[in-house]
Amino acid sequence: MSKNSEAIKKRMLESTEFKQAFEEEKSKLDLADLIFDLRNQTGLNQTDFAKKVNKSRSTIARIESARIEPSLSTIEDIAHSLGKKIEIKIVDNVNV
Numbered sequence: 001m002s003k004n005s006e007a008i009k010k011r012m013l014e015s016t017e018f019k020q021a022f023e024e025e026k027s028k029l030d031l032a033d034l035i036f037d038l039r040n041q042t043g044l045n046q047t048d049f050a051k052k053v054n055k056s057r058s059t060i061a062r063i064e065s066a067r068i069e070p071s072l073s074t075i076e077d078i079a080h081s082l083g084k085k086i087e088i089k090i091v092d093n094v095n096v
Contacts, residue, residue, distance in 0.1 A: 031075075032066040038082060039064070053081040 012019040039049045050057040062068040
Protein backbone atom coordinates (compact mmCIF):
# COMPACT_ATOMS: atom_id res chain seq x y z
CA MET A 1 0.00 0.00 0.00
CA SER A 2 1.39 3.42 -0.93
CA LYS A 3 1.98 6.20 1.58
CA ASN A 4 -0.93 8.12 0.05
CA SER A 5 -3.24 5.14 0.38
CA GLU A 6 -2.19 4.66 3.98
CA ALA A 7 -2.74 8.33 4.75
CA ILE A 8 -6.18 8.30 3.12
CA LYS A 9 -7.19 5.16 4.99
CA LYS A 10 -6.04 6.72 8.28
CA ARG A 11 -7.94 9.97 7.61
CA MET A 12 -11.08 8.01 6.68
CA LEU A 13 -10.94 6.19 10.02
CA GLU A 14 -10.39 9.45 11.92
CA SER A 15 -12.97 11.65 10.21
CA THR A 16 -16.43 10.81 8.93
CA GLU A 17 -16.49 14.15 7.08
CA PHE A 18 -13.29 13.25 5.23
CA LYS A 19 -14.61 9.77 4.47
CA GLN A 20 -17.84 11.19 3.02
CA ALA A 21 -16.02 13.82 0.94
CA PHE A 22 -13.55 11.22 -0.34
CA GLU A 23 -16.31 8.80 -1.35
CA GLU A 24 -18.21 11.56 -3.18
CA GLU A 25 -15.07 12.57 -5.05
CA LYS A 26 -14.27 8.94 -5.86
CA SER A 27 -17.72 8.53 -7.41
CA LYS A 28 -17.10 11.55 -9.64
CA LEU A 29 -13.74 10.17 -10.72
CA ASP A 30 -15.23 6.72 -11.39
CA LEU A 31 -17.81 8.29 -13.71
CA ALA A 32 -15.11 10.32 -15.45
CA ASP A 33 -13.09 7.13 -15.95
CA LEU A 34 -16.15 5.36 -17.34
CA ILE A 35 -16.71 8.02 -20.02
CA PHE A 36 -12.99 8.08 -20.82
CA ASP A 37 -12.99 4.29 -21.19
CA LEU A 38 -16.06 4.42 -23.44
CA ARG A 39 -14.32 6.92 -25.67
CA ASN A 40 -11.15 4.83 -25.79
CA GLN A 41 -13.21 1.78 -26.79
CA THR A 42 -14.43 3.71 -29.82
CA GLY A 43 -10.86 4.65 -30.77
CA LEU A 44 -11.95 8.27 -31.25
CA ASN A 45 -10.33 11.46 -30.04
CA GLN A 46 -12.42 13.86 -27.93
CA THR A 47 -13.51 15.93 -30.93
CA ASP A 48 -14.74 12.99 -32.99
CA PHE A 49 -16.29 11.29 -29.95
CA ALA A 50 -18.14 14.51 -29.10
CA LYS A 51 -19.56 14.66 -32.62
CA LYS A 52 -20.62 11.00 -32.42
CA VAL A 53 -22.51 11.57 -29.14
CA ASN A 54 -23.80 15.02 -30.14
CA LYS A 55 -21.99 16.93 -27.38
CA SER A 56 -19.34 19.61 -27.49
CA ARG A 57 -15.69 18.62 -27.19
CA SER A 58 -15.39 20.85 -24.13
CA THR A 59 -18.27 18.99 -22.45
CA ILE A 60 -16.53 15.66 -23.04
CA ALA A 61 -13.25 17.08 -21.75
CA ARG A 62 -14.91 18.43 -18.59
CA ILE A 63 -16.68 15.12 -17.96
CA GLU A 64 -13.47 13.12 -18.45
CA SER A 65 -11.54 15.38 -16.07
CA ALA A 66 -14.37 15.28 -13.48
CA ARG A 67 -14.72 19.06 -13.61
CA ILE A 68 -18.46 18.60 -14.15
CA GLU A 69 -20.92 15.93 -13.15
CA PRO A 70 -23.03 15.07 -16.17
CA SER A 71 -26.77 14.72 -15.71
CA LEU A 72 -28.39 11.34 -16.07
CA SER A 73 -29.90 12.48 -19.37
CA THR A 74 -26.43 13.40 -20.68
CA ILE A 75 -25.09 9.98 -19.70
CA GLU A 76 -28.12 8.35 -21.36
CA ASP A 77 -27.54 10.40 -24.53
CA ILE A 78 -23.92 9.25 -24.66
CA ALA A 79 -24.84 5.62 -24.03
CA HIS A 80 -27.62 5.60 -26.64
CA SER A 81 -25.36 7.23 -29.22
CA LEU A 82 -22.97 4.32 -28.74
CA GLY A 83 -25.68 1.67 -28.94
CA LYS A 84 -25.51 1.04 -25.20
CA LYS A 85 -27.89 1.36 -22.27
CA ILE A 86 -27.48 2.39 -18.67
CA GLU A 87 -28.02 0.09 -15.72
CA ILE A 88 -28.23 1.60 -12.25
CA LYS A 89 -27.81 -0.45 -9.10
CA ILE A 90 -28.24 0.50 -5.48
CA VAL A 91 -26.11 -1.77 -3.32
CA ASP A 92 -25.28 -2.12 0.34
CA ASN A 93 -22.49 0.13 1.51
CA VAL A 94 -20.01 -2.26 3.07
CA ASN A 95 -17.98 0.64 4.50
CA VAL A 96 -20.73 1.82 6.86
